[in-house]
Amino acid sequence: MSWLVGAPVILPLAVAALLFVLQGRREAQRVISTASTALLVTLSAILLYRVSEGGILVAQFGEWRAPFGISFVADHLSAIMVVITGVMAVATAVYALRDIDPDREALGYHPLFQVLLAGINGAFLTGDLFNMYVWFEVLLIASFVLLTLGNRREQLEGGIKYVAVNLVSSLVFLGAIGLVYGVTGTLNMADLAIRLPQAPGGLVSVIAMLFMVAFGIKAALFPLFFWLPASYHTPPQAIAAIFAGMLTKVGVYALIRVFTLLFVHDVAYTHTILLWIAGFTMVTGVLGAAAQNDFRKILSFHIISQIGYMIMGLALYTPLALLGAVFYIVHHIIVKANLFLVAGIVRRYAGSFDLDRLGGLYRRAPFLSVLFLVPAFSLAGFPPLSGFWAKLVVVLAAADVGAWPIVAVALVVGLLTIYSMTKIWQAAFWSPLPDGVELAPRPSGLLYAPVIGLALLTLAIGFWSGPFLAVAEAAATELMDPTAYVRAVLGDAAAATIGRTP
Amino acid sequence: MNSLILRSATQLLLTILLLFSFFLMLRGHDLPGGGFIGGLVAAAAVALYAIAFGYRAAQAMLRISPRALVGWGLLAAVASGFLALLQGQAFLTGQWWIVELGGGAELKLSSPLLFDIGVYLVVVGTILTMLFALEER
Numbered sequence: 109m110s111w112l113v114g115a116p117v118i119l120p121l122a123v124a125a126l127l128f129v130l131q132g133r134r135e136a137q138r139v140i141s142t143a144s145t146a147l148l149v150t151l152s153a154i155l156l157y158r159v160s161e162g163g164i165l166v167a168q169f170g171e172w173r174a175p176f177g178i179s180f181v182a183d184h185l186s187a188i189m190v191v192i193t194g195v196m197a198v199a200t201a202v203y204a205l206r207d208i209d210p211d212r213e214a215l216g217y218h219p220l221f222q223v224l225l226a227g228i229n230g231a232f233l234t235g236d237l238f239n240m241y242v243w244f245e246v247l248l249i250a251s252f253v254l255l256t257l258g259n260r261r262e263q264l265e266g267g268i269k270y271v272a273v274n275l276v277s278s279l280v281f282l283g284a285i286g287l288v289y290g291v292t293g294t295l296n297m298a299d300l301a302i303r304l305p306q307a308p309g310g311l312v313s314v315i316a317m318l319f320m321v322a323f324g325i326k327a328a329l330f331p332l333f334f335w336l337p338a339s340y341h342t343p344p345q346a347i348a349a350i351f352a353g354m355l356t357k358v359g360v361y362a363l364i365r366v367f368t369l370l371f372v373h374d375v376a377y378t379h380t381i382l383l384w385i386a387g388f389t390m391v392t393g394v395l396g397a398a399a400q401n402d403f404r405k406i407l408s409f410h411i412i413s414q415i416g417y418m419i420m421g422l423a424l425y426t427p428l429a430l431l432g433a434v435f436y437i438v439h440h441i442i443v444k445a446n447l448f449l450v451a452g453i454v455r456r457y458a459g460s461f462d463l464d465r466l467g468g469l470y471r472r473a474p475f476l477s478v479l480f481l482v483p484a485f486s487l488a489g490f491p492p493l494s495g496f497w498a499k500l501v502v503v504l505a506a507a508d509v510g511a512w513p514i515v516a517v518a519l520v521v522g523l524l525t526i527y528s529m530t531k532i533w534q535a536a537f538w539s540p541l542p543d544g545v546e547l548a549p550r551p552s553g554l555l556y557a558p559v560i561g562l563a564l565l566t567l568a569i570g571f572w573s574g575p576f577l578a579v580a581e582a583a584a585t586e587l588m589d590p591t592a593y594v595r596a597v598l599g600d601a602a603a604a605t606i607g608r609t610p
Numbered sequence: 611m612n613s614l615i616l617r618s619a620t621q622l623l624l625t626i627l628l629l630f631s632f633f634l635m636l637r638g639h640d641l642p643g644g645g646f647i648g649g650l651v652a653a654a655a656v657a658l659y660a661i662a663f664g665y666r667a668a669q670a671m672l673r674i675s676p677r678a679l680v681g682w683g684l685l686a687a688v689a690s691g692f693l694a695l696l697q698g699q700a701f702l703t704g705q706w707w708i709v710e711l712g713g714g715a716e717l718k719l720s721s722p723l724l725f726d727i728g729v730y731l732v733v734v735g736t737i738l739t740m741l742f743a744l745e746e747r
Contacts, residue, residue, distance in 0.1 A: 111700075121688055122688045129682055131677050167701070170700060171700045
C-alpha cells in the first residue's frame with residue numbers, strides 16, 4: 109500500500125516532468141494538467157478512506173528503514189490536507205483554463221502549477237523534518253515563479269517582498285533543524301517525539317520558538333504577516349486562489365504538526381504564546397481588512413484574521429479545540445479560494461478590483477451575487493454555513509477551558525468580518541454602477557464551474573457537517589496522542605518508550 | 611567573439627569536455643562526481659561553444675531546447691523511482707541489472723544510474739536555459 113502514500117506527490121511530479129517535455133504544445137498541456145488533477149483528488153480520497161478504515165499508513169522511500177530513511181506518513185490530518193489540496197487543484201485548474209493567458213502558459217504555467225502541488229503535498233505527507241524543509245523550498249520556488257510570471261511591475265514588487273521574507277523563514281527553519289539534530293541526533297518526527305522529551309527543557313523551548321517564527325512567517329501570523337497582503341493581489345486569480353487557499357495553510361499544518369507531536373514538553377509556556385499570537389493575528393487581520401478598499405486586498409487581510417482562529421484551536425490544545433482547528437482549515441481553504449475566484453469573475457464584468465469603481469452587479473448578475481454570498485456569509489460565520497460550525501467549535505473549546513478573553517476576541521472579530529463582507533456586498537453588488545463604468549458581457553461559463561462546485565461544497569459542509577466533524581475528530585484524537593503515529597513509523601517497542609525519561 | 615584561436619580550440623575542447631562530463635557522471639556512484647557536477651561540465655562545454663560561435667550556433671548544435679532537456683531529465687529521474695514499483699518494492703528502491711561482458715568484465719546498470727542521468731540532463735537544461743535567456747537580452 110506504500111505507493112498510495114507517495115502518490116499525491118509522485119503524480120504531480122511526474123506530470124510536471126511530462127508537461128516540461130510538452131512545452132509549447134498548449135492544448136496537450138491543458139488537457140493533461142487538468143485531467144491529472146482529477147486523478148490527484150481521486151487518489152487522495154482513496155488515501156483518506158484507507159487511513160480512516162485502517163489507521164495511519166507509512167511509506168519508506170527506497171526501503172531504507174525509519175529513522176534512517178525518509179518516511180512518508182499519512183495520518184488523518186495529512187490525508188485530509190492532501191484531499192483538500194486535490195479539491196483546490198481541480199477547482200483552480202479548471203478556472204485557469206479561461207483565466208491564464210497564453211503568454212503565461214508559454215512561459216510554463218502548467219508544469220509549475222504541478223510542481224507547486226507536489227511541494228504542498230510533500231510538506232503535508234513527510235514524516236521527516238529536513239524533508240519537510242525541502243518540500244517547503246520546492247513550493248516556495250514554484251510559487252515565486254508563478255507569482256512573478258508575466259513580469260508586470262507590481263508583480264515583481266510583490267514577488268520580491270514575498271520571496272525575501274520567505275527566505276528568512278527558510279533560514280530560521282534550517283537553523284532550527286540544525287539545532288534539533290545537534291540535540292537529538294535524528295530528524296525523523298516519530299523518533300523526535302521519543303527523544304525530544306529527554307532533552308533539556310529550556311533548550312527545547314528555544315528550538316520550539318525558532319520553529320514558531322519560521323512557520324509563523326509561512327502561516328502569516330502576527331507580527332510576521334506583512335508579506336501576504338503585499339503580494340497576494342498581484343497574480344492572476346487562478347494563481348492567487350490556490351495561494352490564498354493552500355500556502356498559508358501549509359504553515360498552519362506545520363505548526364499543528366510540531367506543536368502536537370514534538371514540542372509538548374511545556375504546553376503552559378509555548379501554547380500560551382501561541383494563544384496570544386492567535387488573538388493578535390485575528391484582530392490585526394480584520395482591522396487591516398476594514399481599512400482596505402480593494403476587493404483582493406480585503407480578502408488577503410481576511411486570510412490573516414482567519415488563520416488566527418486555526419492557531420487559537422491549536423493553542424488551546426484540547427481534543428475539541430484541535431477538532432475545531434482542523435475543521436476550520438478545511439472550511440477556510442474552500443471558502444477563501446472561492447472568494448478569490450468570485451473576485452476574478454467580478455473583474456471580468458467591471459474591469460477592476462477597486463470597490464469605488466464597482467457596482468450594480470446584483471441587478472446585472474444575480475446568480476453571481478448568490479455565489480458571492482455563500483462563501484462570504486460562510487467566512488463571516490452565518491448559520492448554518494460551514495464557517496458557523498467552524499467558529500462555534502473553536503469558541504466552545506475556548507469556553508470549555510475558561511479562556512474568556514479569547515472568546516470575546518473571536519466573537520468581535522467575527523462581527524468585524526461581517527462588516528467587511530457587507531462592505532464588498534454593498535460596494536460591488538448592491539450600490540448603483542459608478543459613472544463612466546461599463547459592465548462587460550457575462551464571462552465564460554467555465555469560470556463559474558469551480559465557483560459553483562466550491563459553493564456547493566460549502567453548503568454540504570454546513571448542512572451535513574456530521575461526517576466532516578467525525579473525520580476532524582479522528583484527526584484531533586490522533587494529534588492529542590502521538591503514540592499511534594510513533595507506532596506506525598517505528599513499531600511497537602519504540603512507541604512504548606514515549607514519555608519515558610532515560 | 612571572433613577569434614580563430616578560440617574557435618579552433620573549442621572544436622577540440624568540446625569533445626573532451628563532453629566526454630569528461632560523462633566520465634564524471636558515471637564515476638559519481640562511488641567516487642566524487644555524479645550527475646550534478648557532470649551536468650555542470652557539459653553545460654560549460656556548450657557555453658564555451660556559445661562564446662566561440664554565438665549562442666544561435668550553440669542552440670542549433672543542441673537541436674533540442676534546453677527546457678525540453680529539463681523535462682526529459684525530470685522524466686528520467688521520476689521513471690527511475692517507478693522501476694522499483696514494478697518489482698513491488700517501495701518507490702525509489704535501487705534496482706540492479708548486471709550484464710556479463712565476457713572475460714570477467716561486467717557492466718552494472720542500475721536505477722540510480724538512470725536517476726543520475728536525469729539529474730545530469732536537468733542541470734544541463736537549467737544552466738543553458740539561464741545562459742540563453744541572458745544572451746537574448
